[in-house]
Amino acid sequence: MAKNILVISTEFGTERDELTVPVEKLKELGHQVTVATPTGKPVQTVLGDKDWDFVFPADATIQEVGAEKFDVIVLPGGTVNADQARINTDIQAILKAQAAGGRAIAAICHAPWVLIDATLAPKKNLTSYTSIKIDLENAGAQWSDVPVKVCNAGDWKLITSRNPGDLEEFVAAIDQA
Known part of the structure; x- marks a missing residue:
């Protein structure tokens, strides 16, 4: 059954594969995937937290999608991304609403940091x-x-999940959620 999935990232410092692989694979599996950032601007991805990679487009702002009900919210990692996301009150609010609604959250690598500040x-x-x-x-x-x-x-x-090496298992678990 197709799911409505939201991927939340900040605009900088997101580990490339932790963003692109779930988005691409989940779409291939037939799910509706939306990528949102705080401003709606695209995401500057990085490799290994050190090297700038390509810019990945966003579909919306977090506030624009905040009221929607998503089956799963996915948080990609990247140290800088996760550190910025954890203090973003809009991100905290949407995660709290997702959990309060009994719906799934998926986080990889450094992204579980965000759960601390969202008290989850x-x-x-x-x-x-x-x-x-x-x-x-x-x-x-x-x-x-x-x-x-x-x-x-x-x-x-x-x-x-722990890191980009776990992406196959991570995407499979999201698909089965």
């Missing part, structure tokens, strides 16, 4: 890039070093 990490079983493990544990999450972790605690589904 406590009592969740998850994975992430290893450098934010202690941050997530200090926020009340249980961390595991596995390619993908699906957690249904708290009446909403959380799907997490």
Whole structure:
């Protein structure tokens, strides 16, 4: 069954494959995918957090799509992207509404950082890039070093992965959500 999926990114510092692979693969699987940024401007992607890559288009602003009900919200990683996203109140609000509605959130690499500031990490079983493990544990999450972790605690589904090497399993878990 086709899902309505929202991918949220900031405009800079998003790890290229963590944005492009889920968008492309989920569309290939027949899902409706919308990419939103805070301003609606495109995303400057990076490789390995250090090298600028290409610019990926956005479809809308977060505020324009905020009222819609999405089956899944996907948060790509990239250290700078995740660090900017975690303090964005619009992103926090849409994630809180998604969880309150019992709908799924998927986050890869550094993106689970955003769950801390949105107060959605406590009592969740998850994975992430290893450098934010202690941050997530200090926020009340249980961390595991596995390619993908699906957690249904708290009446909403959380799907997490560690890095671009886990994208195949990550996309499959989103597809099955």
